[in-house]
Amino acid sequence: MLQNPVRVVVDADACPVKPEIAACVRAAGTRALLVSSHAHVLHAEEGVDVVTVDASDQAADLYIANALKASDILVTGDYGLAALGLARGAAVLTPRGKTIDEENIDELLAQRHFSAKQRRGGMRTRGPKPFTDEDRDRFQQKLTKLLRRLQENSFA
Template sequence: MTFERNRVVVDGDACPVKSEIARTVRGCGATALLVSSHAHVLQPEPSVEVVTVDASDQAADLYIANMLKKSDILVTGDYGLAALGLARGAAVITPRGKLIREEDIEGLLAQRHFSAKQRRGGQRTKGPKPFTDEDRDRFQQKLTTLLQGMQEKHNV
């Protein structure tokens, strides 16, 4: 039986924690797969593979959704993609370090829909808070914990 390293799959177009992901996967003996459109140039590095998809709407999300495995960790701030990741059995974490669980996703999708409906109606909605160093630290700690927990499962 061959051992498969843990993999972190990243919705890379707007991900602010790519360097943290690279450091964390190397430190935990895992790998990362960054998926982005042609509009975003990402560089591969040790333990980090880069896949570039066409620039059509949702191309990166569809690529990710089709190749995710149950043993993967998905990094995304897109709740639609998060729902697809959960359906595939992957663990899902946002770039701010929030774990998204099955019981969370319905409310998150409803809020996303409500906000989009308000914007279409001409109302202004609040955007996300500025990304902070605390967000980076929280993300890296949570990702490390997830990867270590997965490694412990494999070693049982």
């Protein structure tokens, strides 16, 4: 048994790669925790635990921020939650397979702030590009490599 088991914690409300996460954790012999609001019905399965929080604003983010450990991998597209995950020592990956770390979080947060400011001022901003099969594949490859690396480090 691992000293610090690696767990994948997922901001699951809008996460398009839940099946890939389940497959990756089963293959790696670890677990995932999907956190969502009551508005999204998720079901536990082999290797995957589900926590449902109330529908209040930020309830899932607060639950995740309090549950994260340094040995966890956080999957989220929310840069604010990603910053909290990094502060807790977690590795952070977006559903498109982008690694968020101390090197890029400040720029990502600044971009988010700038876009929100433009929207409040009445400007229209571009939404995200459509999610593709290439995004899905990239995510699964990155998560598999990250799980392997963190599991190897947990033996040390």
